[in-house]
Amino acid sequence: MTEDVTEGAAGNAAGGAAEERYTVISADCHAGADLLDYKPYLASAHHDAFDAWAATYVNPYEDLLADTADRNWNSDRRLADLEQDGIVGEVVFPNTIPPFFPSASLMAPAPTRAEFEQRWAGLRAHNRWLADFCAAAPGRRAGVFQILLNDVDEAVKEIHRAADAGLNGGLLLPGTPPGSGLAELYSATYDPIWAACAERGVPVNHHAGSASPPLGDEPAARAVFMVETTWFSHRALWHLVFGGAFRRHPELRLVLTEQGSGWIPGVLDMLDYYHGRLVAAASKTGAGGTAESKFGAGLADAMGKGPSEVWRDNCFVGASFMRPHEAQMRDRIGIDKIMWGSDYPHDEGTHPYSREGLRIAYAGLPKDEIAAMVGGNAARVYGFDLERLGEVAARVGPTVRELEEPLKEPPADATSPVFAPGGSARVW
Numbered sequence: 001m002t003e004d005v006t007e008g009a010a011g012n013a014a015g016g017a018a019e020e021r022y023t024v025i026s027a028d029c030h031a032g033a034d035l036l037d038y039k040p041y042l043a044s045a046h047h048d049a050f051d052a053w054a055a056t057y058v059n060p061y062e063d064l065l066a067d068t069a070d071r072n073w074n075s076d077r078r079l080a081d082l083e084q085d086g087i088v089g090e091v092v093f094p095n096t097i098p099p100f101f102p103s104a105s106l107m108a109p110a111p112t113r114a115e116f117e118q119r120w121a122g123l124r125a126h127n128r129w130l131a132d133f134c135a136a137a138p139g140r141r142a143g144v145f146q147i148l149l150n151d152v153d154e155a156v157k158e159i160h161r162a163a164d165a166g167l168n169g170g171l172l173l174p175g176t177p178p179g180s181g182l183a184e185l186y187s188a189t190y191d192p193i194w195a196a197c198a199e200r201g202v203p204v205n206h207h208a209g210s211a212s213p214p215l216g217d218e219p220a221a222r223a224v225f226m227v228e229t230t231w232f233s234h235r236a237l238w239h240l241v242f243g244g245a246f247r248r249h250p251e252l253r254l255v256l257t258e259q260g261s262g263w264i265p266g267v268l269d270m271l272d273y274y275h276g277r278l279v280a281a282a283s284k285t286g287a288g289g290t291a292e293s294k295f296g297a298g299l300a301d302a303m304g305k306g307p308s309e310v311w312r313d314n315c316f317v318g319a320s321f322m323r324p325h326e327a328q329m330r331d332r333i334g335i336d337k338i339m340w341g342s343d344y345p346h347d348e349g350t351h352p353y354s355r356e357g358l359r360i361a362y363a364g365l366p367k368d369e370i371a372a373m374v375g376g377n378a379a380r381v382y383g384f385d386l387e388r389l390g391e392v393a394a395r396v397g398p399t400v401r402e403l404e405e406p407l408k409e410p411p412a413d414a415t416s417p418v419f420a421p422g423g424s425a426r427v428w
Contacts, residue, residue: 021397022371023389024358025089025378026082028207028257028320028341031072032096032104033129035059041125042099049118050099060103063347064096071345072096075136078344085354086398087342088389089375091142091169091318091382092130093207093257095345098122098146105146106172107209110180116150123148124158131165139389142382144169144205149182152192159196168383170203170255175211177232185236186243194240198249203381205318206236208258230259231428237315238271238307246314247304255381257318258343262325263428264317265332271307275299311337316381321350321418322361322373335369339378343416350416355398356407357418363406370403 033041035057039050059065064072071078072095082090094105099122100115101108111119127145134141145162147155159171171193176182183189197204211232215221237256246252278296281289305313317333319326320341330338340358343349350357362370379386410419 018394020367020400021393022086022367022400022403023089023375023379023386023393024087024340024354024397025091025375025382025384025389026087026342026344026354027091027255027318027339027378027382029082029090029092029344030095030346031078031092031130031133032094032098032126033073033133034070035097037073038099038122038125038129041128042121046099046118046121053100057097059097061097063345068345073133075133079137079140081351082342082344083392083396085342085344085351086358086396087344087354088392088397089140089142089378089384090344091144091341091378092134093144093169093172093205094126094130094146098126106207107212109214110174110176110182111148111150113150116148120148120151120154127158127162127165127167131162131167134166134168139385140392142169142384143167144172146172147174147193149174149176149190149193152189156192156196159193159200159202163200163202170205170253170382171197172210173204173206173236175206175232175236177211177213179213185239186245188243191245191248194245194249194252197253198251201251203253203255203316205255205257206233207318208233211235230263233259234263234267234428237267237311241271241307241310242275242299242303244302244304246310247302250313253314253316253381255316255318255339258320258341259317260326261317261319261322261333261338262329264311265329267428268308268311275303275306316377319373321348321357321416323418324361327361327365330365330369330373335372336377338373339381340374347415348417350414350418353411353414353416353419355402356411356414357416358398358403359405359407360410360418362403364404367400367403 035054039047042050098105100118101122105123123146130143134143145167147158176185208230212225212229215225240254279300281292282296282299284293316337316339318341319338320343322340342351342354344351
């Protein structure tokens, strides 16, 4: 394991004799402005339209109407909550409703041609707000900025602008679900986006929930969504792999967040199988060829490395509230690939029991491995300064001794699935 993965672990405790503590960075948190607070971040040309939209908008999310909603934008409260949980740094995905959107942007369908201008203005307003929100806690937050895929040239401009603004969390890649009208992610259409991200060192994040097609609101539809949503999110991996994005842009980094992690070894085995099978079939032409020859035509040249090699060199997983059976698979996933997340402030997140969640997942593991998964890897991917964060961790971080102790009973009022009994490797 490389030194930059493991530093920031227990060795960052201050004061020599002080008890060793972990530097914990949550690679999956969410934030956003209160609805009306987005207005100053909009171009003035959209202010009248925003006033009209906001006057009639009804927020569909109970958690954004509750007294605790300000956890999304109250910087001081947020820092206090995270420090109580032993967390000193966070990667900040969106959560609240940006201007002109029908719902949270993470799960909103792609805009129509008529909707694009206002939706794009709304996302850029969120990105500007997020830059200020991150600046309010220097070195503690890596903000994930948003784009739309409808206009690649505009997306590329926003990548450069957001990187210049210090949004080190990288780009949030929208999904292209069936029926969206967008080109699939393997399309060469998006190559300028991959090129800009590789050039600027911008991670490409793909979060669960952002690639599922609309299914309706019947009880069965909601259950089907829960079963399928991670699979639709995983598609970004094989689209970019088979599309050759990593061959053309070897510095490109892909992060799959809040999609679990236990599925990765099996899916990589499957992708390697199809890659080998199709490349082999394509090499046999003429009389010796098979019906599969055409399916692998050009694949070897387009891809370069095989799927497992791409995973090794270019990919990471935001393994939010990691479960014990997933931790047992850490060597197959790649210890240097795994980044723990609390999913604050969501109900399914581990707050206020993140210390207990860490104990459930990691108790008994080597401390250098724990250090990598709870903070070292995220620092490397998102550019956090471990030495600087270590000063805060020396005060609030979970101790090495604390995480050595297995959790015998989960907190009675905990809502995160990490505390649910059972759990096994997922099919996807």
